[in-house]
Amino acid sequence: MLLCPSMMCADFGALREETQALDAAGVDIFHCDIMDGTFVPNITMGLMDVRAIRAATNKPIDCHLMVENPSQKIDLVADAGADIIYIHPESERYMVKTLAAIRDKGLKAGLVINPDTSVHTIQEMLNFADYVMVMTVNPGFAGQQFIEFTTEKIKTLASLKERYGFVLTIDGACSPERIERLHALGADGFVLGTSALFGHGPYTEALAKLRAL
Template identity: 65%
Template structure:
């Protein structure tokens, strides 16, 4: 089974966003990954509701929103109504995590938890039954182009074992180079967020890169 390949839209060319979405869609990507940052939970600002609406307008593929914001419960409706199919929250940012995950599902979207490098699997074990996706951060959240944090492999292994019981998909976000994709695919990760390490500004077309990543994945199997 092919792994889910998900372009990180914070790395796209915003001068030609509609063209970028069409090209990535035609290239065969699976999920458009949208990072929402408020400058408080993480020290950066990125995408907003209008960006999600634009991406939704030009693709029928799944769109996810990774909410790196304080008190996401007050904002999840904005992004679901804008077209998000999957919404990730960070447990550290929300007082009532279970209530917020349940609300995301009640709104008709898939619910996800994002797990920072310094967040333990044991600390989220009680809420995994509400998660459709678990996003493992293999870098510290907030900026593209960071180095892979090696000890997060252990967390990936733990979550891959747990997904058999709970049914969620394990997604990887952070320095997803072709080598990291090969490595963590072999461990059982389901999908990868593709940024500057694998997809953007690489001198090839998006289709060439996506096709290469698919082929490499098949070769590993």
């Protein structure tokens, strides 16, 4: 499984050291949440944070754009060092065009599905998605409760992976117990925050426990 630390939960007073420690512990993808305070009611990481992480690791970085009109931000995020860019269908009028533009830059295109977004409304977009991320909490803040009905979206999307060729990831309240259950249902990767990684002891030990699930 792909283990992706949510860097908004890291110690920003030691971001380089945190990145290097997570890299050495064996994470797969560094997950960066970029919020504009409009699409979601919070402001978190920015381009300088992405650049700092990029300078400290050769591992892939994904940027989850919780912003209005993400097509206008693609070049900025790509130049900061992103390898994967996730966008929300609610934030962009021409989603297929923007997903294609991400691919045209040589990056992987990611599609995010909120708890209140139905899979059937985005199915055509799957043709241009390399990654699909299911939000199992409402986007914008860490530390929320898992929304149980999102499990049905995960099952549905897992059944579509082979047809469309995307990687299925999960973001929100990913505890070890849920990771084990959702991985068995077909989820490939998990964004790790305070439920399974940060605040759970040395990174190497926490990740080893998750790998053993």
